[in-house]
Amino acid sequence: MTVPYYAFLDAGMEVDVASPAGGMVAVDPMSLKPVIRTPEDDRFLADEEFRAQVSDSKAIGDLDMADYDIVFLAGGWGAAFDFGFSQSLGRKMTEANAAGVVLGGVCHGPLGLLNATAADGSPLVEGRRISAVTDKQVRELGIDATPHHPERELRSVGALFESETRFRDPLANHWVVDGNLVTGQNQNAGPMVAREMMQLIVERSTTGS
Incomplete structure (x- = not known):
């Protein structure tokens, strides 16, 4: 979550943090271990404002999706326990899509769709x-x-699922743009997905659509 958050923030966007139920968003301590820890993770640990947003996230059901240009569904295995079961998240993604919002996510995040x-x-x-x-x-x-x-x-509801694969590929990477949907196979697709989402916003602003 940290890489896309800072990509959007550093591009001059205002960023809110929301979750299906609101409140504390649990952070897997293993994700902050040195082997996989990123510079953005270090920035998060020193960022009181971002940490406060994660500790007291907005409830997705309370948001007006027309207020947003982008919705990014952060991945991580924790999303497997609530994203695909949340009717409020599904309803808000429906509203966001109808409003023309660019929707994206990586890893387990697309379960929110x-x-x-x-x-x-x-x-x-x-x-x-x-x-x-x-x-x-x-x-x-x-x-x-x-x-x-x-x-x-995702296949069960008709998605045309795409991925990269090898003999062993726990971190194999792929991302795809389909209209207003931008999704990535793994967390390391976060920078690419964030970039593609912002590019769609730029293209809309230049074409007036």
Whole structure:
């Protein structure tokens, strides 16, 4: 979450932090271990304002999605426990899509699109190119006990799932843009997904659409 947050912030955007229920967003301490810790993680640890947002996030159901240009669904295995089960998140993603908001996410984050619908009532991701963490990666990372696996769940509602794969690929990377949806296979796709999302906003501003 830290890399896209700072990408948006450093581009001059105002950034809110929200979650399905609001309040504390749990941070897996393993994600801050030196081997995988990023400079943005160090910046987060020293950033009282960002840490306060994470400690007291807004409830997604309370937000007016027309106030936003971008919604980024942060990944991490914790999202497997609430994103795909949250009706309020699905409803707000439906509203955001209808308002033309650019929607994106990486890893487990795209599970937040599961309950969203298009204008005709069909699943929002049906027939759309989507990437997220794969079933194979979930097994290799040892987190297959989670209740939702992104590849399986997104395919089940008609997504055209895309990914990169190798013999062993826990960190294999891929990202895809399909209209206003920008999704990435793993957390290391965060910078690319954030960049593509902001590029869509720039293109809209220059074309007036």
